[in-house]
Amino acid sequence: MIRLEKRPQSSRAFAYLTPLFAVLATFFFGGLLFAALGKDPIQSILTIFWEPLFGEFAFFYRPQLLIKGAPLVLIAIGLSLGFKAGIWNIGAEGQYIMGAFFGAGLGLAFYPAESRLIFPGMVLAGALGGWIWAMIPAVLKVRFGTNEILVSLMLVYVAEQFLASMSLGLLKNPEGFGFPGSRNLQQYDSAHNAELITGTGMHWGVVAAFIAVIFAYVLLSRHRLGFAVRVTGEAPRAARFAGVNPSRLVLFCLGTSGVLAGLAGLFEVSGPAGQVSIDFNVGYGFTAIIVAFLGRLHPIGIVMAGLLMALTYIGGDIAQSQLGLPAAAIQVFQGMLLFFLLALDLFTNYRLRIGRAETA
């Protein structure tokens, strides 16, 4: 008989080890999945995890790690603040889209004027776009007690439809021969989020992600607001007793995650993606949820988790083209990571006892 027994104090060692075990379990069951699809499991795993870092074309893939990792980390940092306090923003994808739309919209409005002020203005507009989209669930929750999970998630689909309508309508490139999508910001110097050091993948979004990580780290460990976030997640009544205003905390957490998601969208649309198009978003907002949890909602953990997820993206692409693995299989693989992480998390607070049951 197998039994779970509550630990008197949650295990710190296990809290740090679960991500590792989750990755190993994902390797194993992901391998089984690839084998079931008729691919060599070892080779598939190697293609995903080894090829981008040390393979023949690593010089091309390594910068991609930063390009794909930065938006994930930036969004996940914002989400982690809310998640720690039990405020569930599931709609970062929508806030990301709105940030991209606001920022790109501002830039395109000035086209073809050249000014050093345009890009900073776009950054502010991007942050504003994400913030506004996140304030909708926040205000509804504070005023009417609606569930922020549902509202923020639903707003993703609204944002997606909005994006489609914009790239077919208002923002459509007048010189684009009728193709959907805006002008390419990569060809508009004042609005282009270019690589800061050529060939490294380092752009302003990466810088923003690093700043966000440091900001979150200091906030959570040293500042009263971060303490309020942690106490609220641990014990909401104790937080109230300590003087935390729950409504303000909801506004702060959703607002911050909206701003960071909006920034991620802006840096993406003005840099690596280049244009507003129907399928501009690739699910960073949702993947960032996995990243936040995989990183234990800890700023440093999120950096590592973000890089790991970026690796699976890049490696997944390689596996698709080289081994013919279906895209869905890669998504299942990424989903497994969160699944195993949450499942193994149980052992932080419980230990497994194998033996006779004590009470019937």
Add this chain to the structure above:
Amino acid sequence: MSSLLSLRNLTKAYPGVVANDNVSLQIAPGEIHALLGENGAGKSTLVKMIYGLVKPDAGEMQIHGAPFAPVEPRAARAAGVGMVFQHFSLFDALSVAENIALGMENAPRLRDLSRRIREVSDTYGLPLAPDRIVGDLSAGERQRVEIIRCLLQKPTLLIMDEPTSVLTPQEVEILFETLRKLSAEGTAILYISHKLEEIRALCDTATILRLGKVVGECIPRETTARDMAEMMVGKVLSTPSRAGVMPGPTMLSLHKLSLPSSTAFGLPLREISLELRQGEILGIGGVAGNGQDELLAALSGEIRAPAGMLHLKGQDIGGLGPNPRRVLGLLAAPEERLGHAAAPGMSLTENAMLTGAAREGLETGGFLNWQAAQGFAENIIDAFDVRTPGAENAAGSLSGGNLQKFVIGREVLQRPEVLVVNQPTWGVDASAAAAIRQALLDLAEGGAAVIVISQDLDELMEIADRFAALNEGRLSAPQPTAGLSMEQIGLMMGGAHGMEVAHV
């Protein structure tokens, strides 16, 4: 005499602690047998073994001479053992009869069940209407639901776990009548309590447990309460002492404080008025769930009050939150330790920061000084003898009594001008309780004003200068405790305010 239940050498060990060590005891039919002991003495483990919730490691039990080893409560019930728990397992939204039907194996139709409930409640003097909704019942009435649920199964042994902690003195009398009637009919009762006077009034025999062992047996009627207490604790008890201080100027005044209920089954506060003066302790009694939590929240600042109802040293504080009130000198310690007064998953250092940030200078410009917080936590641990390996341990890993000492110590050490505590010694062992009471008395002597909300009337009589009772969100006019009889207190708790006139 032939015994109904006999326990021989029962032993039960948990990792790190022997909860019961060779416990033996005999109960005869019709006997009211008290099981006495401090928290953690092993009373609960023992009755859980009898009720089939826990399996003993060694030893044996017999009922009427036949071996008895229940593997689950159902088996214990079939053998005639019933148990009324301290915490009720009732659904607020269902009626009395529906609640009872839920706990039965083959529940009869509701109409038949209601008839049987009425019969039982008439026979044993437990007034209760089967069709009432449990959410509307008082704690005493809820307990009757649990008792009737047991009695419907015609038990030969009834286990009662701290049944009077939620009752008014009058309700206690009704309960005792019922228990005596049951005893006269031959039902044995195993009565768990640490209220000694009650045991002296009710029980035929008593077994005293300390640290899992039987340390004594006695006939309560022939033993003094003090002797029994010292057997329980294993040492000579010191009674809290205080030097009489003349009350100073008014510190806190409530003027017709009224607040709507914040939850579905919560209570509104109705026109509560009181004046609290420097150097005095005001005891607020009342049956649980009559507005105690709401009053504490209104005073701590968790719930804001409209202007003009709440003044601290003449300043209107109704609109201020908890931290501004702390800065002004009004501190509070809520009843629920885990999750309200303290965050269980966080360290003692972090919990010291929880309420100490403003007054202890643990924060500058929003940035937290964790070193200072750790120092403050260590001060509390030293000053209040909190047993823990260190300030980095999680609050949830402390025993209830130790955490309570920490929570009270945290507020007392912040030099409050007004301190409000709810159930300061709930679930705390006798020596820790004495230490907490002494700290409150010292605080008042040092010039603070203290409000102690408690359901333990003995505690209030011991430390409070004046006494008032909460009843359905109303507060009776405070009376000096000196010369107050149990009967008057009971009437105040029951809401009969007319008595005040005769007494003034």
